[in-house]
Amino acid sequence: MKVKLDKAILPGQSTVFEMNFRSQIPLQTRRSGRDSNEGVDFSMSQWYPKMANYDQRGWYARPYIGREFYAPFGTFDVKISMPKAYVLGGTGVVQNPDEVGHGYGAKQAFGDTLKWHFKAENVHDFAWVADTDYAHDTAITSGGKKIHILYLKQNVQAWGGMKEVAPKILDKLSELFGDYGYPQFTIAQAGDGGMEYPMIIFITGSRGSLQSLLGVTIHEGAHEWFYGMMGSNEMDYAWMDEGFTSYATTEVAGKLLRNQIDPSHAGAFGGILMARKYGFYEPLSTPSDWFATNSGYSTAAYSGGQMIAEMLGYVISPELRDKWFLEYYKKFRFRHPEPHDLELLAEKVSGLQLDWFFDQWTLRNWKNDYTISKLSYNKTEKGYETVIKLKRLGRAAMPIDLQFVLEDGSNQWVNIPLSEMMGHKPVPSEWKVLPAWGWTSPEYTVTIALPQKPLYAEIDPFGLMLDENRLNNISKGKYAYVTKFMNPLQNYSNRYSRVWSLYPAYNSRMGIGFGAQIKGIAPFGDDLLNTQMTLYPILGSYDYQINNLSDALALLNYDFLYEKELGERVGDWRAKLSFDSDQGIVEDRLFVTRNLTPSWDRNKPKRILSVGFTHNDRIIENAYPNKGYIWSDKNVLSGMVLYRVSRGDKLIEALVEFGGASIDKPQFLSDYNSANRFSVKAQRRLLTGKQKSVLARVQAGIGVRNLAPQKRFIAGSPDLENQWRSDAYRTLSSLSAITEVKAFSGVGPVSYGIGGPNEGYYILAGSLLWELTPKFKPALLAPLTANVFAGMATVGDGLLGDAGLALNYNLVSLASLQRWVGQSDVLAGMNLSLKFPFFVTMPRHVDGKNRFAFRYLFGVEHAF
Template sequence: MNKIIAFLFLVLGIAASAQDGYWQQDVQYRMAIDFNAEQHTFTGNQVLTYTNNSPDTLHRVFYHLYFNAFQPGSMMDVRSRTIADPDPRIADRINNLQPNEIGFHKIDKLTQDGKKVTFSVEGTVAEVQLAQPLLPGKSTTFEMKFNSQVPIQIRRSGRNNEEGIDYTMTQWYPKLAEYDRDGWHSEPYVSREFHGVFGTFEVEITINSKYTLAGTGVVQNPEEVGHGYAESAPTSEKTTWKFKAENVHDFAWAADPEYTHLNTTLTNGTELHFFHRNDSMINENWSRLVPFTEQLFNIMNDRFGAYPYQQFSVIQGGDGGMEYPMCTMISGTGSFGGLVSVAVHEAIHNWYYGVLASNEQKFPWMDEGFTTYAQNLVLDSLFKRNRLNPHQRSMQSYIGNALSVSEEPLSTGADYYETNRAYGSNAYSKGCVFLVQLSDIVGQETFDRAMISYFNQWKFKHPTPQDFKRVMEKAADMELDWYFDSWIGTTKTIDYGIHTVNSNGKKTTIEIERIGELAMPVELTVKSEKGTEFIYIPLEKMRGAKPAPEWLKDNWKQEADWPWAYPFYKVQLDIPLESIQSIQLNPFEKIADTNPKNNLFPSSNISFPPNE
């Protein structure tokens, strides 16, 4: 090939695969932590090189100081006591913390390129006025000295939790807030969900040698730390653990003197590590968890994109389950089924949260809902259930909430829901149903392909719903704004029903009614003496149609488009009414039809006028 043409191909190829105008900030953290396990305090020296890849000049930056949430009177405390349906795990526990039980971060010194900066702290956020404006394309280095106290564990983070884990160190260091295409995100720590800047973390933790540590990244000095990373055992009173992680947006760790450390390596080379307390029941469940986790990674790599890091750690953190890059903190006790379920859910977050790092505060459903979708499929496969609809529980949970007064739009920010119930149902179930229905709209094979290209195009970035929509639209060659806008931005629901079934001699006419406000493509099966026929009615606004699934090709019939404003649609069948055994709308249950009673014929709910 001519060199100039080859060069043009190269340039055009790059242009076609990049996201127009996309940019994101970059952080390089180097932290040295000196930990005092008697006092539950630590000092930190944090050197942070920050690169401004935005087109804007920055005059200030923000740091999250998450531990400050665990103080009486904090936003988290007041919110957890005043929300309509308080989380019983928190309730008034923060309000009752004593001074030696609270959490805090205190900034002792902060400079920018050696110059002192001024800053103010409000609750869980520090606002820093830069000594020098940070111009587009430039880097600057902040150096911070801080001291912190680890709170009694209330939620996710802290010391001495119910299961007896000494330290679950999550949201544990002053963390730079993200500035992205959407502006600053200096969310105070009220309840849940995070957003961070991608980059590199080099973290050195000096702590009493009796502790085994587990966390984000790869241990750089296994021979010095021992504890299952290497045969050798440390001999000095304190050990310095050196962790390094690249292409991550957070760093978490945990420490306990009684961790049992198991590990295994997948055929593709990914190392899996497991850390749990030494107890006969826990030991048995956790050794059984190892092969399940191996299978989980193999399924996820095949179906949703290849896990890109060298290792992953499943850590008994002792409080529910929570995702962090390259690791998860989960409860260690309870049934084996529960353990697998939570480990699967949290590990999958490394795809939806860790690698595809959508802003969880704004779009909690893009990590919880997408994770729930994959979790339902993985659990179905791990436990060989082969259910027709592995998402049925998510569907039922969504419909239950959609028909209740607590329903709020999916576009609500994570901390801004009126009730914990609405958050839970929306983020997990409505977010999952969003994908189930989308797979039905574009067709399962197209959807599966698009999920992998979404992963590959957006990995190590912050995709928004719009970015996801464009990937799906291009894969399906369809318009999808009607679905994204209504499902995410409104509480409109779906209900189709069989209105009438009429006989016209040798033919039959089915009249379908759109009762719900949200229009969707419609599928129905007609069972007769001739066999089963699948009828598909695309929505006009899709400007396209999904292909017939391979296994249904011979019995598949596509009707004319349905323009959404029409409440009724007629389907003509070349089958006499008396030979029809049944008609069913939404036969695969992939659409969250809020009233399935009117989906069946014959049924007492359907009017069935005699032949006129």
């Protein structure tokens, strides 16, 4: 709404606007409205025509489209008439406590209606809540500020303890960022998620425990500083509001709830690096409504501002950063600070020039990456004359903290300021400050005398600056690894991770085996190396004979997998090279996969295109699996194109493969060695709702008549080649002397698991799964699910079909097994299934019993 002034308001003058407006309170959408999902009657925010702000850049009358607000400070004098049963909370102090009662005053006025009178000074918004079922607790901070806590009475279990913790939160925030500048603070169960308004926060409250309320209470509470009192222009600089609030949340939650001295902000750094790698990062000072993606906005606003606060501590020292926050409060309380105000203040507090810092970290999306050469040293009388070269790989420039780790376990810290700073941060007396690094030089040589032999040097070992690649921050040598034994592989941002595992294996043909596994990983999923070896020394074997080199080599099983990112952005292009040998079968593959939708975008269907080559061969007689199927004894080489679109449970996949027996055994197109085939699969959920979720799947495929056995279509199971690729299935099936194990989760009937009429060169199949999810309480039964299944298929010889009941046990979801699942591909794929097909169409192909005989099958479920 635009109001034309009768005459201009000059500085220092005032005028009066009068406005009558009527409004119908809508059902709650997001943060505002009536009758919230939790049953709160009124969550009243953005409920009145609000004055736009006018600052040095003019009017800010942008329409609110869902992200941030910006408004002038003022005094609000608000009177609300409500039926007597309602308890209210709002911005400001209740002026007539003894008239409204309800925990504000001891008495209450007569009549059916209460007139609530709120008054608030130095605020830029007014919000209020009302409900007839609110419990009203109060508390007082050590500074004497009143806290009102309003929550629906049924949530007393989680909310009852809030009155003990809330004053501590406000006290801690006051200690770190300046006194809470308002006379009262209201924490109200209202709205949706969590949202800040002056003197009142709305948080959803049907959370299980007090603990689950505290994170959001601290966050919204910290907004009373960064939004409430320091009314920055969050429409243009959301990072000054959400970012500093996120920083304060991490600090207060860490110090107050977890007794941490120096809480880590690594999560924010990780989020920014991820956003940069996936390509949706945008500079911090992008206007809030202009971000291309929600993820880009939240990364810049929340993690970005948190990073600025943390990294300023790295540049000017943590003590001066803390002082800067307090000065910021002193100078800009109840004002509208801008980024330049922050910069000027940081320069005054530190005595350093910092325009370069704010410029490159808030206006640009520059890469920051420092690396270090190999360390060299000479022993002299004075100690160890050490030389090491540093290199700036990105466009961004930063001062450097460098740590030398010495032979006796002690450290020597070094600070290299940036020339633009015109000085250096205060450092402890045992540190050495070296000459400044000029902005224009990409390299810098450190020459230093060390008292002990240096083992290695590392740039910023505690990760206080955002560095794109922290693996290259350490001087070359054996120290860039963390090696663990019998532990899951972990992502370290500054070390390669190596894991050794030892495990026994058993194979009914080769006996007992012993394996060693070594895996390596680089951070953020860029590259991955996974190798493992298992040796079968033929212990306890009853029929394995070594007749030639192949037979001997078959005793050594190996898996080697290397995945590499090819594109500029992570997840766009990925190459996979693998060499596998297991139970007499070898397979070598090279695949390139293109993500056609950005892998981080969960709103769009995931579309991938994979192109690659596969070579496989059977190197010993009677190789895997030693019952039922026979694998082609030829080298089969094929090319393959796979296209897949998926979204949640919906999936469509098409595969084309071409090739056949290879050159050294030139029976190309001869009997049963071709790989020419085409197949389409689709899946979707038909009925959804409580206990009513049916998964429908169909598959159609056709190949040439002499399709190699491992490529043939199997009703109810993946093809043989895909079965073999599953560690879980091949491990279990190698125990087949003990039990009969099948692979499930193809399309079609499940009871036809053994070679015969259920495999062929073409397939037309469909299945329905009605998933039942019983709520088992005991932990051991939690992974148990059940379904009713029915499937039909033809693979060449009549119509196969079955129907029955299945029990699935998903070992992976057992909490107590997580540690082991993390280091074992076999356990990770272990979804065990017990099926009771009470009806089959062609009993003669299954077990010769009648159609309705009692049958059961035990198997491993694969991902479809």
